[in-house]
């Protein structure tokens with residue numbers, strides 16, 4: 001079965017899906033779109049008007065990255081990206097949730113910074129959550145609870161988010177936000193990223209530059 005993944009080159013949400021597809025040995029082609037700009041094809045595929053969207057060979061349109069990951073895990077359980085035992089499964093899900101919410105809060109800060117007059121209290125509020133999520137993920141990974149799988153959905157969500165925090169600053173999408181820094185500060189997270197980014201599914205899907213204007217979306 002060949003899938004089509006509608007994605008944007010820098011998107012950490014789409015990267016999670018691409019990694020899961022590769023880990024499961026599923027064939028896919030990528031169509032790149034700019035969901036923020038006029039002429040985007042994204043609204044044709046999702047009422048939520050957001051990437052990523054996975055289109056099956058039969059034409060089923062699957063959207064929202066946590067749901068796409070759930071869909072893939074349910075339809076293609078082998079090789080598993082979640083451990084079978086209930087406690088380990090919930091633990092991996094917790095890391096996935098923390099990685100995904102961390103990304104959401106970073107997104108709020110990035111978009112707020114694009115506004116003509118950013119709200120400092122709003123940025124401070126989201127920044128506290130970013131520090132909190134990073135500290136909690138560091139605590140979890142440093143405690144060595146990671147289960148037997150080589151990679152799981154928790155790892156995928158956490159590593160794609162951490163890479164994105166660096167990428168948005170390096171690519172000029174975001175100002176240099178102190179709260180986005182984690183490499184060398186959180187040692188367990190640094191070791192995790194250094195290890196997994198060498199894996200083929202991660203190395204081949206690193207975020208890449210794409211021309212678009214976020215400022216236009218909030219002006």
Ligand SMILES: N[C@@H](CCC(=O)N[C@@H](CS)C(=O)NCC(=O)O)C(=O)O
Nearest residue numbers: 011013035049050051052064065066
């Ligand atoms: N909860 C969604 C968020 C996806 C998301 O924010 N995608 C961005 C591209 S990276 C997008 O399509 N933004 C357009 C918009 O929100 O209008 C998911 O996990 O798939």
